[in-house]
C-alpha cells in the first residue's frame with residue numbers, strides 16, 4: 001500500500017491541481033488514482049428524504065471513533081418512511097485486523113452478521129454504515145465510494161454512508177461527521193474515474209441519553225481497552241487537553257449528565 005497519509009496526499013493533489021495547466025487536469029488525476037485517494041463531496045442531493053440522527057446514535061459513533069487510532073466501522077440502524085430516514089442507533093462492528101495500520105477499514109463478516117441480527121431483533125433495520133477517518137477529512141476515499149455502491153446495490157431501500165473524524169478538528173470536540181450517498185453516473189465516471197458522491201443534509205435530534213445507552217458505551221470502552229490501537233487516555237492531545245478530557249468534552253456535547261460521563265470516564269482510566 002501507499003504510505004502517504006491521505007490528508008497529505010489530498011493536499012499534494014490540491015497543490016498539483018492549482019499548479020498544473022487546466023487542460024492536463026483530468027488525465028493527470030486519472031493516472032494518480034489509488035483506492036486511498038479522497039474525493040470531494042458534491043452539495044446535498046434534493047432527491048433524498050430528510051435524515052434525522054438521534055443524539056444517542058451520534059454519541060456512540062463519536063465515542064467509538066475516539067477509542068481507536070485505527071479506523072473503526074459499524075452499522076447505522078433505524079427506520080425509513082417515505083419522508084424521513086431516521087437513524088436511531090449506532091452499532092459498532094469488529095474491524096478486520098490489518099497489518100501496517102492501513103486505512104480503508106472493512107467489517108469482520110461474521111461479526112457484521114451477528115450485529116445485524118441484534119438490530120433486527122429490536123425491530124430496527126440497517127439504514128447505513130459508518131466508519132472513521134481518525135485524523136483526516138470526512139470525505140470518502142475511492143474505496144469508500146466502491147463500498148457504498150456495493151451496499152446501495154444490495155439494498156432495496158436508501159442506504160447511507162457516515163464518516164466521522166474524531167481527532168482532526170480542534171473546534172468541534174465531538175468530531176466532524178458527514179453523511180454521503182453515491183449516484184452512479186457513467187459520464188462522470190468516464191471523466192473522473194469514479195462515480196460522484198453527494199453529501200446528505202441531516203439534523204441531530206437531541207434528547208436525554210438513556211442509561212441503557214450509557215451501559216452500551218461502557219461495554220464498548222471495555223471492549224476496546226484490549227485493542228492494539230486503543231488510544232492512550234492520559235496522552236496529551238491539543239488545546240492543552242488530554243485524550244480523556246477531549247472524550248469527556250465530546251460526551252458533554254451530546255448532553256450526557258456529569259454522572260453519566262463519570263461512568264464512562266471511570267472505565268477509560
Ligand SMILES: [Zn+2]
Pocket residue numbers: 104131132133140141144163
Ligand atoms: Zn474512509
